[in-house]
Amino acid sequence: MTGKGMTRRGALRSGAGVIAAGALGAPMVHAQGTGGSLRVAFWDHWVPTGNDAMRALVKEWSEKNRVEVTLDFINTTGNQLQLAGAAQAQSKSGHDIISLAPWDVGTYASVLEPVDDVINRLIAKYGPINPVAEYLAKREGAWRGVPATSGTQNKPACVRFDLMQEHAGLDVRAMWPASGQAGPGADQWTWDTFLTAAEKCAKAGYPFGLPLGAFSDAVDWVGALFASYGASMMDEKGKPTVRNNPKLRTAIEYAVRLSKALPNDVWAWDDASNNRALISGRSALVFNPPSAWAVAKRDQPQVAEKCWTIPMPAGPEGRFLAYLPWTSGIWNFGRNKQTAKALLEFLGERSSAEALTSKTSGYDIPPFETMSDFKIWETEGPPVGTVYNYPLKPHHKAKPSIAFAPAPGEFAAQMYVQALNTKVIARVAQGGDTVDQALGWLERELTTIVRGG
Amino acid sequence: MAADGTLVAGAPAAAGSGRANTMQRFARRRSTIAFLMALPLIALIGGLVVYPAGYAMWLSTLNRRMTANIGLGNFEILLDSDTFWMVIMQSCIFAVGAVIAKALIGFWLAHMLHHIPAKGQRKWRGMLLIPWVIPPALSTLGWWWMFDPSYSSINWLLNIFAVPAVPWLGEPWWARFSVILVNVWYGSPFFMIMYLAALKSVPDQLYEAAAIDGATGWQGLRYVTLPMMQNIISITVLFSLIVTFANYDIVRVLTNGGPRDLTQVFASYAFQVGILSGNLPRGAAVSLFMFPVLAVFAYFILRGINRRNKEQM
Numbered sequence: 001m002t003g004k005g006m007t008r009r010g011a012l013r014s015g016a017g018v019i020a021a022g023a024l025g026a027p028m029v030h031a032q033g034t035g036g037s038l039r040v041a042f043w044d045h046w047v048p049t050g051n052d053a054m055r056a057l058v059k060e061w062s063e064k065n066r067v068e069v070t071l072d073f074i075n076t077t078g079n080q081l082q083l084a085g086a087a088q089a090q091s092k093s094g095h096d097i098i099s100l101a102p103w104d105v106g107t108y109a110s111v112l113e114p115v116d117d118v119i120n121r122l123i124a125k126y127g128p129i130n131p132v133a134e135y136l137a138k139r140e141g142a143w144r145g146v147p148a149t150s151g152t153q154n155k156p157a158c159v160r161f162d163l164m165q166e167h168a169g170l171d172v173r174a175m176w177p178a179s180g181q182a183g184p185g186a187d188q189w190t191w192d193t194f195l196t197a198a199e200k201c202a203k204a205g206y207p208f209g210l211p212l213g214a215f216s217d218a219v220d221w222v223g224a225l226f227a228s229y230g231a232s233m234m235d236e237k238g239k240p241t242v243r244n245n246p247k248l249r250t251a252i253e254y255a256v257r258l259s260k261a262l263p264n265d266v267w268a269w270d271d272a273s274n275n276r277a278l279i280s281g282r283s284a285l286v287f288n289p290p291s292a293w294a295v296a297k298r299d300q301p302q303v304a305e306k307c308w309t310i311p312m313p314a315g316p317e318g319r320f321l322a323y324l325p326w327t328s329g330i331w332n333f334g335r336n337k338q339t340a341k342a343l344l345e346f347l348g349e350r351s352s353a354e355a356l357t358s359k360t361s362g363y364d365i366p367p368f369e370t371m372s373d374f375k376i377w378e379t380e381g382p383p384v385g386t387v388y389n390y391p392l393k394p395h396h397k398a399k400p401s402i403a404f405a406p407a408p409g410e411f412a413a414q415m416y417v418q419a420l421n422t423k424v425i426a427r428v429a430q431g432g433d434t435v436d437q438a439l440g441w442l443e444r445e446l447t448t449i450v451r452g453g
Numbered sequence: 454m455a456a457d458g459t460l461v462a463g464a465p466a467a468a469g470s471g472r473a474n475t476m477q478r479f480a481r482r483r484s485t486i487a488f489l490m491a492l493p494l495i496a497l498i499g500g501l502v503v504y505p506a507g508y509a510m511w512l513s514t515l516n517r518r519m520t521a522n523i524g525l526g527n528f529e530i531l532l533d534s535d536t537f538w539m540v541i542m543q544s545c546i547f548a549v550g551a552v553i554a555k556a557l558i559g560f561w562l563a564h565m566l567h568h569i570p571a572k573g574q575r576k577w578r579g580m581l582l583i584p585w586v587i588p589p590a591l592s593t594l595g596w597w598w599m600f601d602p603s604y605s606s607i608n609w610l611l612n613i614f615a616v617p618a619v620p621w622l623g624e625p626w627w628a629r630f631s632v633i634l635v636n637v638w639y640g641s642p643f644f645m646i647m648y649l650a651a652l653k654s655v656p657d658q659l660y661e662a663a664a665i666d667g668a669t670g671w672q673g674l675r676y677v678t679l680p681m682m683q684n685i686i687s688i689t690v691l692f693s694l695i696v697t698f699a700n701y702d703i704v705r706v707l708t709n710g711g712p713r714d715l716t717q718v719f720a721s722y723a724f725q726v727g728i729l730s731g732n733l734p735r736g737a738a739v740s741l742f743m744f745p746v747l748a749v750f751a752y753f754i755l756r757g758i759n760r761r762n763k764e765q766m
Contacts, residue, residue: 078590079728086728107731110518214711265602267712268623273602282603410517414730418536418714426713441535448534452517452526452735 035066036336038343041084043099043151043326044075045360046291053359054150061346067339076101088331096334097344100145102136102402103416105327106409109139113330113337118345119143126350126368132400133325133367136409145327146344147367149353153289154365154400155220155322156390160206161308163284167204168197176310178378178385181395191228191254194313198261198285206284209277210262211269212426214419218269220322221287221312222421223403226251228315233415233446234407240446242439247317252425252435259429267426279303287312287322289363290380290387297382305382309389311396321392323400325367362387369394414449513738517731527738536714537722541742544718546629547704548697551636552690558637559644559689566645567652578649585642593706596635600707625715628708632716635703640696644689651685652678684758691754698743719743 040058045051051073062069072095074081082101088094089108105112123129133147164170170193175186198208211218226232231251234240242248259266263277275292277283281303286292296304312321328347330340346352353366358376366372372391380387392398403421404412415421420442427438479485516523531537562581566574584592599606600621608618621631659677668676679686701720704710710717710725717725719739727736 082728086733090733103731214709214714263603265620265623268602268620268628268708270709276603280604410731414726414732417725417730423713431713444535448530448536451530451533452523452732 035068036339037068037070038097038336038339039070039072039095040097040340040343041072041074041081041095041099042097042328043081044073045151047294047360047363050150050356050360050364053356057347057352057355058343061343065339065342067343069343074099092331092333094331096336096340097328097330099148099151100327100329102324102326103409103413105137105145105329106139106413108329109144111332112144113332113334113340114142114144115146115330115341115344116143118146118341118348121345122146122348122368127370128368130323130325130367130369130400132323132402132405133327135405136325136402137327139409145329146348148326148328149347149356149364149366150360151326152365152367153324153363154390154392155217155224155287155289155324156312157310158278158286158288158290158293159308159310160278160281160284160303160306162306163201163204163206164197167206167284168200170197172310173308176308176389178388180393189311189313191225191313191315195254195258195261198258201284202261206282207261207263209269209274209283209286210258210266211271211274212259212262212266212422212429213269214422215269215271216324216416217271217274217288218422219403219416219419220324222255222425224287224312224320224322224401225255225315226403226421227320227399227401227405228313228317229254230315230317232406233404233420233442234411234450236406236408238408238411238450240443240450242443242446249435249439251315252428252438255425256429256435259425267430278307290361290390291363293386294361294363301382304386307386308383309387311389311392311398314398319396319398320401321396321398323365323392323402325365362390365391411446411449415446418445418449420445509737509741512734513741515734517734519734527735528742531735531738531742536717537739539714540717540719540722540739541746543629543716544698544743545746547633547636547700547716547718548694551633551640551697552693554633554637555640555644555693556686556690558641560648562641562645563648563652566649578646581645582642584639585646589639590702590706592639593635593703596631596638597707600631622708623712625712628712628716632703632707635707636697636700639703640693643693647685647689648682651682655681683761687754687758691751694750695747698747 042051042054045054054073055071058069058071061067074084076082081099082104084094085098085100085104085108088098089111092111100108119129129147134143137143137145137147159172161172164172170185174183175189177183201207210221212222226248229247229251231245231248232241233248266273274283274286274288275295278286278288278292279296279300281300290309293304293307293309296307311319313319328344330337330344334340347356348367350366350368350371353364353368353371354374354376357364357366357374362374362376362380369392372393374391377388377390378385389396392400402412402416404415407415424438424442427433427441428435431438433441512519513527514522514524516526566577566581569577602620602623605618605621607621612618620627622628655678659681660673663673663677698718699720700718701724704716704718704721705724708716710721714722719742723736723739725736726739727733730736
């Protein structure tokens with residue numbers, strides 16, 4: 001070929017140029033050069049300053065280590081982040097590090113790089129790690145991800161202390177003050193007390209805003225309630241434990257009684273409905289991270305200044321706190337796994353966790369109990385100290401929980417997504433089934449989940 | 454390339470000229486050219502339709518961990534599940550109910566429009582098409598705000614007239630009604646525009662002849678309009694059934710399948726089982742269940758169209 005025709009090499013060169021131009025157009029956070037490069041997908045934080053805090057930390061680390069990091073924040077609207085994870089796991093290509101929703105770590109365990117070395121170093125520094133984070137992120141004896149601070153949340157009770165005092169006669173600020181000890185009456189903060197208070201507040205026109213649909217807020221608080229009654233549906237070997245289980249029956253009967261003191265539309269509530277109930281001033285209590293309070297602080301300050309966060313009530317088997325963690329995983333098909341581990345270890349440090357938590361007004365919960373003393377939880381307000389009891393503190397005498405533990409993760413994930421705990425309550429309270437019929441249905445559903453490996 | 458579009462081969466090689474001639478003839482054949490021209494489209498369909506469908510079929514035969522082939526095990530498991538039977542029933546209620554309502558409303562609207570003078574017709578046609586051109590995820594969000602469990606604007610209006618609030622999304626039958634209503638609101642304009650086009654193609658002489666024979670308006674509709682529109686009605690219903698059966702966004706945004714899975718349809722349930730619960734093979738099996746259901750519908754509808762076409766020939 002002669003003249004002006006394009007050669008094969010020329011075409012390749014042009015193609016490489018186009019690709020390079022495309023790559024330069026990607027949102028490169030820092031380009032320091034010689035330490036390699038990383039592509040990271042983190043969860044797009046609800047709190048607007050959350051991404052900035054993460055960006056600043058990653059910048060600091062990348063400059064120090066001379067690593068080019070491309071940082072993407074992917075949101076969970078329409079499950080975009082979960083879909084990205086599913087697609088990358090299937091195609092075995094994509095980011096080096098990805099934020100994984102609670103159950104996704106187990107789902108993709110076979111394509112996630114073990115990170116025991118990172119976890120062991122962090123544990124050596126900061127003590128035991130949250131057992132729920134371990135339950136979710138450990139598969140076949142190996143850690144498949146590093147429990148993250150960003151986005152991880154507890155769901156304690158956010159209470160309108162004025163309404164609770166007026167209608168239920170409970171001074172929640174005295175019971176759970178913003179200091180390292182429980183106050184008078186804290187030991188009486190049980191599900192029985194809770195039910196009485198719920199009924200009184202409902203009667204006064206301020207029902208508790210507790211969702212009972214299929215979204216995570218509903219599944220989480222019901223999970224903690226069931227845990228405090230010792231009511232599990234499946235054991236750690238994957239065997240349904242529904243039949244002849246008096247604890248499960250008691251928990252369901254309790255929840256059905258409680259549901260009668262709730263708004264009649266809670267079966268259709270999503271994760272924003274309880275927030276709206278609190279912010280609008282219609283509800284005396286919700287189980288939620290401080291996001292509802294934070295929005296009230298902006299939009300309804302007269303509501304926000306009467307909110308106080310306290311632990312969840314205790315049941316016969318103890319006090320449990322709903323905990324929903326994010327985990328950062330490293331794909332085992334990634335190219336720069338050691339560098340990825342170094343970044344996640346840096347983000348797991350106390351200073352990084354405190355920076356993230358402080359920038360999100362205390363929303364983010366680190367995975368170590370020794371990190372439950374960050375200053376932000378003492379100073380945030382109004383009223384000052386309102387989120388002091390948001391992280392799990394030793395004097396709460398509580399344990400973190402996630403619904404459907406201790407069932408094997410692959411089954412618990414399906415039970416969680418299908419919201420079997422709220423549905424079994426709804427079948428009795430709304431559908432008119434007897435408890436026996438509802439339990440029969442539950443057992444059949446569990447059997448279906450277990451079948452097929 | 455020659456002016457008529459056929460390929461002209463270069464200088465034949467000295468050896469094997471007989472074979473080259475055969476190749477030339479093969480390349481010059483119209484069917485070969487047509488095939489080559491259609492090749493990009495075939496590749497596109499292969500890549501975007503055949504491959505994903507085949508992959509879904511293969512996926513549905515695997516176990517949850519995708520480590521072993523369990524044949525039809527996932528289908529067997531699904532058919533043993535109360536929830537899945539409920540999903541089948543609800544998908545049928547949703548699709549059939551919505552398509553019938555859309556067809557009736559579309560037919561009525563088309564008639565109304567057909568009788569509006571041409572000058573004003575364009576304005577009405579444009580306005581009535583609006584629901585169809587808004588992205589459904591967006592318009593469904595608007596409906597969700599109107600149905601919101603606690604702050605429904607529709608309930609607010611009802612309360613003004615002392616009508617008690619309706620649990621649009623919290624009570625099973627109301628929730629089913631709501632998802633069908635939104636689908637009907639979104640899909641009726643499609644039926645309307647198709648039927649309007651069909652109505653415009655019915656020759657006026659037929660109506661004149663019927664009028665001379667003393668036919669009433671109803672008889673004109675029954676014996677002239679409907680027979681003339683039969684094929685377009687069938688095709689529209691089939692097309693809409695396929696799209697409605699596969700609908701995902703309305704259920705996902707409005708109810709998330711609740712309460713108690715009583716508004717779950719194939720697509721939303723497949724997503725829940727496959728992506729959110731991490732059981733891709735079973736999710737693929739759920740979505741493949743639509744295929745035989747739609748095949749039955751398509752068979753009967755297309756058979757009717759063929760029969761009518763043969764009668765007319």
